[in-house]
Amino acid sequence: MSTQAIAIEDAKTGEVTEAVYEHPFVVRLCHWVNAVSLFVMAGSGLQIFRAFPSFGAKIPQKDLLNWPKAFAIGGWLGGALQWHLTFMWIYLATGLVYVGYQVFSGNYKQVLFVSRDVPGVWPMVRHYFLFGPKPPVREAYNPLQKHAYTSAIGLGVLSVLTGFAVWKPVQLSWLAWMMGGFHWARVWHFLIMWAILAFVFGHLVMVVLHGWNNFVSMLTGWKKDPEYLPK
Amino acid sequence: MTSRTDDRKFKRMSRRELLKLTPVLALGAFAIPALQRPLLRAGLGFSDWASARLFRSGHLAPTFADSDLTPFSKFPLNSYDVDDPEVDFDIWTLTVAGAVREPGDYKLAQIQALPKVTQNTRHVCVEGWDVIGNFGGVRLSDFLIMIGADTTARFVTVECADDYYESLDMATALHPQTLLCYEMYGQPLTREHGAPLRLNIPTKIGYKQAKYLTDLKVTNVLERAGYWEDQGYSEFYGL
Numbered sequence: 184m185s186t187q188a189i190a191i192e193d194a195k196t197g198e199v200t201e202a203v204y205e206h207p208f209v210v211r212l213c214h215w216v217n218a219v220s221l222f223v224m225a226g227s228g229l230q231i232f233r234a235f236p237s238f239g240a241k242i243p244q245k246d247l248l249n250w251p252k253a254f255a256i257g258g259w260l261g262g263a264l265q266w267h268l269t270f271m272w273i274y275l276a277t278g279l280v281y282v283g284y285q286v287f288s289g290n291y292k293q294v295l296f297v298s299r300d301v302p303g304v305w306p307m308v309r310h311y312f313l314f315g316p317k318p319p320v321r322e323a324y325n326p327l328q329k330h331a332y333t334s335a336i337g338l339g340v341l342s343v344l345t346g347f348a349v350w351k352p353v354q355l356s357w358l359a360w361m362m363g364g365f366h367w368a369r370v371w372h373f374l375i376m377w378a379i380l381a382f383v384f385g386h387l388v389m390v391v392l393h394g395w396n397n398f399v400s401m402l403t404g405w406k407k408d409p410e411y412l413p414k
Numbered sequence: 415m416t417s418r419t420d421d422r423k424f425k426r427m428s429r430r431e432l433l434k435l436t437p438v439l440a441l442g443a444f445a446i447p448a449l450q451r452p453l454l455r456a457g458l459g460f461s462d463w464a465s466a467r468l469f470r471s472g473h474l475a476p477t478f479a480d481s482d483l484t485p486f487s488k489f490p491l492n493s494y495d496v497d498d499p500e501v502d503f504d505i506w507t508l509t510v511a512g513a514v515r516e517p518g519d520y521k522l523a524q525i526q527a528l529p530k531v532t533q534n535t536r537h538v539c540v541e542g543w544d545v546i547g548n549f550g551g552v553r554l555s556d557f558l559i560m561i562g563a564d565t566t567a568r569f570v571t572v573e574c575a576d577d578y579y580e581s582l583d584m585a586t587a588l589h590p591q592t593l594l595c596y597e598m599y600g601q602p603l604t605r606e607h608g609a610p611l612r613l614n615i616p617t618k619i620g621y622k623q624a625k626y627l628t629d630l631k632v633t634n635v636l637e638r639a640g641y642w643e644d645q646g647y648s649e650f651y652g653l
Contacts, residue, residue, distance in 0.1 A: 189417050189418070189419055189424075190417070190418045190419070191418075191419055191420070191421050191424045192418055192419070192420050192421065193420075193421045194420050194421060194422060199418075202424065208431070208434055211431075211434075211435060212434075212435060212437070212438065215435060215438045216438055216441065219438070219441045223444075231542065232542070234540070234541040234542055235539070235541040235542035235543050237542075237543070240484075240488055240543075240545075241488075241490040241539075241543040241545070242487075242488045242489075242490055260540065260541065261642070261645055261646040261647045262454075262646060264458075264540070264647065264648065265454040265455075265457065265458050265646060266454060268457060268458055268461040268648065269453070269454050269456075269457020269458065269460075269461070270457070271461075272457065272460060272461070273441075351465075351468060351652070351653060352536070352538065352653050353473070353475045353476070353616065353617050353652070353653040354468045354469060354470065354473060354617075354652065354653070355468075356473075356475070356476050360476075364476075364536075365536060365538060365544055366544055369542060402431075402432050402435065403428040403429075403431040403432050404428075404431045405424070405427070405428050405431065
């Protein structure tokens with residue numbers, strides 16, 4: 184653990200609690216900008232999908248999912264494309280700043296899922312989903328969280344790559360080819376969006392269940408009285 | 415190992431860290447109606463600028479085997495207005511104007527006298543569907559040479575029998591796969607597919623591939639970008 188713990192003394196009672204600076208400024212900034220970007224990208228993407236809600240032929244067209252307009256952004260295809268083609272740059276820039284910062288600051292070590300975390304995954308799954316005993320908490324992120332957050336970054340990268348293949352299937356024909364051509368790139372782009380939304384759903388559930396302390400730390404950087412500090 | 419601090423100081427420190435996030439609120443500008451339009455225009459403009467940078471004159475769009483072709487009967491029609499603007503083929507000409515040495519009316523036979531090119535390329539609609547079609551015609555670049563176009567001009571614009579209009583950046587107009595197309599699937603263009611002459615541009619999105627051409631102009635000034643572009647679609651939309 185590279186994060187520094189401090190002791191906070193209550194001026195009146197003299198009671199001491201510990202706090203850890205968990206999330207550096209760049210990480211918090213990227214997190215909240217990305218929350219907005221993801222919302223806009225998914226909403227406008229679903230409005231774009233409404234223009235041809237299918238992956239088959241145009242003739243005869245079999246609609247897969249007539250997504251309700253209430254959950255879409257942009258109002259019409261042209262409007263949605265404006266949102267999508269604007270926020271994709273914000274989404275991309277945020278991703279690059281985040282990954283760049285994590286790598287160069289070394290902060291990635293607290294969240295990157297590595298082989299040493301593998302044995303800890305099953306006990307956490309058992310605890311979360313099968314009412315198993317709670318494994319001891321030793322770090323800011325448990326192995327399952329590391330897996331989830333590392334996967335989310337991987338999905339983010341894939342969303343950008345599939346998006347570029349859909350947007351530029353000719354200039355980036357090698358990228359589209361790797362995904363099976365334009366047609367399949369559009370399918371992957373769509374599926375990856377749902378995978379990201381599934382992550383976001385799980386993430387929000389966990390915040391609601393456990394997380395006022397976690398929520399505050401993503402705002403101020405500081406987490407009071409974290410479980411993983413030695414008592 | 416741990417440093418000590420009192421709780422008031424910690425609260426001030428936390429508040430300061432929270433306030434550092436205020437730049438995120440700048441994204442709220444997108445929710446302000448008066449700012450939303452110009453911001454999205456700027457975003458789309460940036461995407462178009464990046465698209466033009468990504469475009470490579472020598473890079474060819476993928477081509478396909480005949481066995482990959484979408485059957486002609488399943489090649490969709492997306493007319494914005496009418497399927498058939500009732501062009502009179504007997505008197506049809508392509509009217510050429512602008513920065514060219516030889517403006518005037520060109521007959522279909524004059525265009526067809528240029529070297530013929532056929533290609534199986536993917537047609538991608540902005541709606542999201544795509545088909546692989548067979549297109550035959552002449553290179554727009556050959557035609558531009560024939561009419562003595564100033565290829566240092568920035569745009570080629572076209573007008574159509576159904577009041578549709580479009581524009582192309584010169585780099586795309588000169589691309590070897592950009593065709594003045596008069597055949598699909600080895601047959602003369604049918605009326606609903608844009609007879610007698612349409613654009614086929616495998617490096618562009620579908621709405622750029624105007625049908626029922628009547629006028630072509632070489633110009634440096636774009637008075638209007640295109641039927642859909644002027645309603646908010648991307649002006650460049652290169653694939």
